[in-house]
Amino acid sequence: MSEAGSASENGDWESLARAASLRGADGEDQVDLLRELLSFRLDESPYAIPVERVREIVRVRKITSVPKMPSWVLGVVALRGEIVQVVDLRMRLGIPSKSTSRQSRIIVLHGDDDRITGMLVDAVDQVLRVNEDAFQNAEVSTESGAVNELCVREGEFVSIVDVDRVLELRAD
């Protein structure tokens, strides 16, 4: 955890992944039923998304606001020559927005058709390898409908965010 934490501090995605695979090599997990998730926090609550949707994690940089966009699109940032929209996950999930801190990160997600999108979160934790039977349906449909599953991790519920739902364009 501490190792992963420091890696995310640097936004170093490779060492995060390496740390995750090292944990897997310890042995006791059953490889075929594992799902790999990247966990992060909004306030103190843990959330996670499938790692294969993550392209990279970067520190927060200057976001240029874009006129006439839905409120949950914060604007655009430059990412090594690419211009990428950044979505405020808090607002997308109906949690009041708050200003970014030293821990805030932009998770760059793979979308459809080779498109990418940035997603602002309060802090990035680690890569989880979770056994398939630890998942359960979220049951209650939330307003955004973006959290459809939960998993239990060290006695704590982790909300699994449906990335496609987050990136879905709605008429608001």
Next chain:
Amino acid sequence: MAARRSKAKAPAKKAPRRAAKSSARRKANREFVSEAEEILDRMREDLVDLGDQRTNGIEVDPDLVNQIFRSAHSLKGLAGMFGLDGIGKLAHHMEDILDGLRLGRIAIESPAVDLLDSAVALFTALLVDIEDPALEEKHTRDIAELIRRIDSAVEEPAPAADELAGLALDPSLLRALTEYEEHRLRENIRRGRHLALVDSTFEIIAFEEGLSELSAAIREVGEVVSTLPSPGDAPESQIRFSLLVATDMAADQLSSHLDIAGASVREVRRASQAEAVESVESTSVSGRPRDQASRPSATEAAASPPSAAQAAGREAASVDSRSATARPETAELESLRSISDTVRVDIRKLDELMNLVGELVIHRNAIESIAARLSTDASAARLAAELTKTNKQLDRKLKELQAGVLDVRMVPLRQVFEKLSRVVRRLRRDQDKNVSMDFRGADTELDKLIVEQLVDPLMHVVRNAFDHAIESPADRRAAGKPEDATIFVQAFQRGNHVVIEVRDDGGGIDRAKVRAIAESQGLVSPDDELTERETLDLIFLPGLSTRGEISETSGRGVGMDVVRANLAALGGMVEVNSVVGRGTTVSMTLPITLAIIQALIVGVAEHRFAIPLNSVLETLLLEGHEIQRSEDREILNLRGDALTLRRLSEEFELSGTRNDGKQYAVVLGMGEQRVGLLVDDLHGQQDTVIKSINGPIREIAGIAGATELGDQGVVLVIDVSYIVGESTRRMEAA
């Protein structure tokens, strides 16, 4: 906005998702199909010509056979690149037939030639079904079957009676000929033409020019069978060539026809005479000693680069006692050489170069501002001045580099026009309409990237004209028009834009019908009052498809809304004008290049935006009282004309705009339209690279893209066509 290009980047450390893989395969297939289609179209046309020459008993044009050979060769290469072995193999067998044909091993009357048509037909079928894995086995069988037939049709050549034996030519020269050249030599002998050797000496530095001038002069009256560099007594700075020429002229006639200083002509006798080569009237004094007459020896020919292939061929020949089958490699080398003087470059590589140049420009701008800061410091003023000077030189070189890279990206519209005319030919075959195409301005150049993005919208507009606008021959007769309709496509440059107009002489757009459809789809209410133009512009609304009334050709695929979006994404715009009964004109206005553009940076409150300078006509500083109201719009008296004004702050709902009365008006022009955009501040001009914006929201109204400016971060680029278009719509509504 539409992604201009996509960068496929695999997730770090993760295997690519399967969906991505199969979509990549599909994409590759599509790419293959589009390129292969082009080659097949060309081949089909050439084969028709070949068939004509064949049935009419005309001498088959060797250039035509070569051209088909090159097409087959390109197809083979293309198939290899995409890993489509079956298609590659079949193309290879086509080459065998064509190779036999051009080397005279296969007679034009041979049934093998018919198999060329079969092969093209099979390719066409393969392209159509390329996505269907179920048919893969059938394809493999079909290909194998056709290859078997080709193999059995391409029989071994009968040993030809050697017409060359009686020829008064040095045997070493004969050996230096490629198989193809030898074939041409035999062919010309068979036709009873005169043979001659034309010797000429050129300055090495300019020999290409001189040689091509000489060859061209010869081609006016005959054929250059072979061009061989010849050794001899030429000074070091010169190079001597011997051209083996076949003409209907005797040597002395040829000599006076050529009339080129330094060229000597000698007739090559056909009977074996004691005198091998007779020197005839020669316009130069540099006739060479007879014993040495112009034959490259084996080593000499090999030493001079242009004949390396010939030398290789000769070696093969000496091992294999000149059997014809040992030579195809040589022929292939030849054909490769002839098409490889241009380089195909992936447009993304040019993009990368352009991006690099763009970044250099950003750094240069940074240096400039450092120099400016330094100059305020008295102790560093001298250094600052030097820095500024050096930076200016850097700037000049950067501009040259930019211009160079830009120039490489520019392509003429000719290819697009050819594609269009092919599509229309196909449509004409399928439908009972006589439509001729009239293309103008095919040499107008545009950025390759724009041309690529332009093909689909342009194709759609032309198809629209064909399907929807042009009436049936009967209707045209009834309307008193000629039965043959014309679609007129014209490209021309206007300022920093290129305009492409598609004009037809069809029925025009019926505004009442457009309105009725829009109402039936709830896009406008029956109470809305619309001007003529607004009604016409309804065709750009998504969902307004007039498919119901007319054919399916353009019904599927994109609508005019997509045409407009595509053009906006390119920083251009589309306008429609139509007169019922007379015809419709669709004009598309495009920037010449997307790569690097000059932009004017403007500000409203703390926001910065970039406006492509090619759309800016002028900028004005306005005092509050100069802005007048007329109903709900603001106007300005611009040298007697009323200019509609729009406030960027209102357009983009920006707060904090200055309200002290002083405003800048940026006068924007695109197509025929003008509008003044009010902003708080002007922040100067910058070279910018416009990039598309990645993310879930694909189209941002009024934004054409974004650019990175060294010190100001990401700045959004205003879509001028949106601002100008919106304003026109409002004005006409008023």
